[in-house]
Amino acid sequence: MMILTTTGHQHLVHQHVVYEVFLFTIQSDQRKMTRFPLKLRDVYHGWLKRLEEHAFQQKEFLERELEQCGIRVLAVRPKLGYREVRYLHQDDMYTDRLLNEWLKKECEQLFCSYTYLM
Numbered sequence: 630m631m632i633l634t635t636t637g638h639q640h641l642v643h644q645h646v647v648y649e650v651f652l653f654t655i656q657s658d659q660r661k662m663t664r665f666p667l668k669l670r671d672v673y674h675g676w677l678k679r680l681e682e683h684a685f686q687q688k689e690f691l692e693r694e695l696e697q698c699g700i701r702v703l704a705v706r707p708k709l710g711y712r713e714v715r716y717l718h719q720d721d722m723y724t725d726r727l728l729n730e731w732l733k734k735e736c737e738q739l740f741c742s743y744t745y746l747m
Contacts, residue, residue: 638700638718639725645695646705646714646727647735648688654736655681680743 659677662670695702703715703722712732714725 638698639723641691641695641698642700642702642714642716642723642725643727645688645691645702646712647732647739648684648691649705650712650732651736651739652681652684652688655684680740683743684739 655677659674659681662673662677667673699719701717703717704713706713706715708726711726711728714727716723716725
């Protein structure tokens with residue numbers, strides 16, 4: 630049995646993708662919320678807006694880290710059941726596949742970890 634581990638640069642790339650998916654999900658939920666007459670809509674919207682801003686700052690931080698490490702994400706493509714991530718690191722091309730289920734769990738953990746923002 631082979632045990633696979635991620636390298637430091639893979640971890641940074643994976644976290645970057647997680648934050649991209651997380652931000653997309655927050656923005657999608659905000660748009661969907663406007664269609665329904667929720668009694669606490671303004672509260673929910675304010676909370677999601679703060680969550681979005683904080684997550685965006687973290688994504689920008691990760692982008693600076695990637696740049697400092699000489700990593701450039703070329704593409705993140707949704708496929709059936711996973712995201713395909715292509716990136717360059719020190720002139721070498723890498724392709725990773727991140728399972729949608731894993732991304733969902735990571736986003737859920739992020740969401741729960743940000744509850745202190747309220």
